[in-house]
Amino acid sequence: MSIKVTNLTKYYGNYLAVDDISFEAKKGEILGFLGPNGAGKSTTMKIITTYLPPTSGSVEVDGFDVEDKSLEVRKKLGYLPELNPLYYDMIVTDYLEFIAKLDGVPRGEIKKRRDDMIRVCGLESVKHKDIGTLSKGFKQRVGLAQAMINNPDVLILDEPTSGLDPNQIIEIRNLIKKLGKEKTVILSTHILSEVTATCNRVIIINKGKIVADGTPQELQSKSKGQSIVTLEVKNNCDKNALLGSLKEIRSVNKVDFVKDTGDSFIFNIYGNHGIDLREVISGKVMLNKAIVLSMQAKQSSLEDIFRELTK
Amino acid sequence: MNTQNIKTIFSKELKSYFNSPIAYIVMIVFMAISGFLFSMSFFQINIASMREFFGSFFIQLVLFVVFIPAITMRTFSEEKKQGTLELLLTKPVTDIELILGKYLSALTLIVITLSPTVLYFIIIKMIGPIAFWPFVTSLVGYILMSAFFIGIGIFVSSLTENQIIAFIISVLISLFFFLLGKLLIVFPVSVVSIFEYITTDYHLSNISRGVIDTRVLIYYFSMIFFTLFLTKVSLESRKW
Numbered sequence: 208m209s210i211k212v213t214n215l216t217k218y219y220g221n222y223l224a225v226d227d228i229s230f231e232a233k234k235g236e237i238l239g240f241l242g243p244n245g246a247g248k249s250t251t252m253k254i255i256t257t258y259l260p261p262t263s264g265s266v267e268v269d270g271f272d273v274e275d276k277s278l279e280v281r282k283k284l285g286y287l288p289e290l291n292p293l294y295y296d297m298i299v300t301d302y303l304e305f306i307a308k309l310d311g312v313p314r315g316e317i318k319k320r321r322d323d324m325i326r327v328c329g330l331e332s333v334k335h336k337d338i339g340t341l342s343k344g345f346k347q348r349v350g351l352a353q354a355m356i357n358n359p360d361v362l363i364l365d366e367p368t369s370g371l372d373p374n375q376i377i378e379i380r381n382l383i384k385k386l387g388k389e390k391t392v393i394l395s396t397h398i399l400s401e402v403t404a405t406c407n408r409v410i411i412i413n414k415g416k417i418v419a420d421g422t423p424q425e426l427q428s429k430s431k432g433q434s435i436v437t438l439e440v441k442n443n444c445d446k447n448a449l450l451g452s453l454k455e456i457r458s459v460n461k462v463d464f465v466k467d468t469g470d471s472f473i474f475n476i477y478g479n480h481g482i483d484l485r486e487v488i489s490g491k492v493m494l495n496k497a498i499v500l501s502m503q504a505k506q507s508s509l510e511d512i513f514r515e516l517t518k
Numbered sequence: 519m520n521t522q523n524i525k526t527i528f529s530k531e532l533k534s535y536f537n538s539p540i541a542y543i544v545m546i547v548f549m550a551i552s553g554f555l556f557s558m559s560f561f562q563i564n565i566a567s568m569r570e571f572f573g574s575f576f577i578q579l580v581l582f583v584v585f586i587p588a589i590t591m592r593t594f595s596e597e598k599k600q601g602t603l604e605l606l607l608t609k610p611v612t613d614i615e616l617i618l619g620k621y622l623s624a625l626t627l628i629v630i631t632l633s634p635t636v637l638y639f640i641i642i643k644m645i646g647p648i649a650f651w652p653f654v655t656s657l658v659g660y661i662l663m664s665a666f667f668i669g670i671g672i673f674v675s676s677l678t679e680n681q682i683i684a685f686i687i688s689v690l691i692s693l694f695f696f697l698l699g700k701l702l703i704v705f706p707v708s709v710v711s712i713f714e715y716i717t718t719d720y721h722l723s724n725i726s727r728g729v730i731d732t733r734v735l736i737y738y739f740s741m742i743f744f745t746l747f748l749t750k751v752s753l754e755s756r757k758w
Contacts (some may be wrong), residue, residue, distance in 0.1 A: 257608060259756065278610050281609060284608065286605075292602040292605050294602060296537050306609070309527075309606070309609040310609055
């Protein structure tokens with residue numbers, strides 16, 4: 208078990224930032240921390256990385272307690288803090304060597320690790336530049352290189368893809384996925400598609416509490432959300448009669464008339480979660496002698512679940 | 519304690535002093551002022567001694583009360599502001615190693631700044647008789663004084679994210695310790711001996727006579743230890 212968080216609680220003064228959370232993360236897991244701003248994601252990460260002590264509860268990394276065996280824990284960790292702090296007056300290669308030395312990388316391997324990270328993170332073209340002059344995307348990559356330079360068992364990444372362009376985001380996600388096979392990765396994010404794209408497990412935190420824990424697929428199926436069908440029919444039919452007969456369908460909860468586009472009517476039909484309404488709907492439409500122009504079914508997405516859980 | 523970590527922090531800090539203008543400004547201005555004062559006393563008073571030089575109120579004021587706070591002001595405040603302190607404190611490095619690495623690099627910069635005085639000594643030596651020990655002890659006294667004021671500067675820097683505030687507060691604290699000695703004459707005799715012991719000036723003037731007694735060393739080392747201890751407490755305050 209790589210990371211074991213047990214009944215973790217953290218107060219800042221009187222403010223409760225993390226409220227009695229427990230979870231575990233294994234090797235090979237990429238765990239996504241999802242939650243609105245101020246939910247306690249960064250605080251949890253700061254505690255796992257030994258920067259802040261818990262108010263109560265315990266955190267173990269590879270069996271070492273973050274308070275009693277702080278230095279041991281730090282040796283196992285790679286950490287990319289929120290906002291990616293860097294020394295802007297250092298050049299990239301010097302910075303990575305400095306970090307490698309602090310991380311206790313053996314003397315003979317420092318240059319090799321540095322060059323590996325430059326290659327893996329695509330820093331070849333900027334390696335002799337001052338960090339302060341780099342673009343945000345390159346700075347983010349330097350931050351990631353810094354976190355991984357000691358080849359840690361556990362990677363804690365606080366918003367790893369913030370400030371990157373779409374191409375870089377995909378590169379970094381692929382990198383994280385590759386690393387995730389042999390390490391434990393915890394990453395926090397606001398971007399919901401990132402979780403579906405990268406993580407094999409999601410923990411949603413709200414107001415310091417865990418409100419959901421599972422694979423992205425599990426969360427979607429557990430959701431209390433509903434299925435929505437958007438129906439567009441030609442306007443040569445009786446709108447009210449169609450509306451009436453759609454409402455008669457048993458598993459339909461609600462039918463909204465959205466608009467009259469001039470040559471078609473658009474309806475939103477809401478049904479229970481997990482039921483595909485399209486077949487019955489097309490039957491009803493035919494009974495009303497209307498002509499279907501389009502019909503789309505939507506299951507509730509991670510966005511819906513997120514909104515539902517963190518309202 | 520891992521000396522390798524101290525060394526890593528030390529050389530990174532020293533490099534960053536020389537990457538910024540601050541080290542050059544301090545060294546050049548100190549050399550200009552000290553060179554001027556040295557030649558003034560040397561040619562005008564016509565005595566082969568460095569007593570006037572080391573005893574100069576002006577040079578002490580500039581070095582201990584202005585230059586040292588200027589060197590130390592960013593030590594921790596900048597790390598706090600940029601968030602790099604979180605980065606350092608989540609590496610396998612203890613607070614003490616971090617503080618000592620930074621402290622020793624600032625002290626080294628001051629020793630480098632003071633090194634031209636050796637040249638002045640050699641010049642006088644070539645021309646006239648000059649006592650060796652008072653020069654050495656005066657230099658040691660200056661280094662001990664610097665070591666104390668650097669401790670104050672680093673501690674104050676750990677209290678705030680703003681280096682300008684760090685500078686102003688350490689100037690004020692340093693000025694207090696520095697001027698207290700100069701103002702001793704206005705205090706009643708009964709309290710003078712107490713104040714005397716906590717002022718840096720009293721110890722410095724004792725040292726420059728060519729004698730380093732253990733009381734002086736105890737004074738400086740305990741003050742240095744105290745400031746470093748306060749810095750450690752201040753870094754740990756994030757955990758409260």
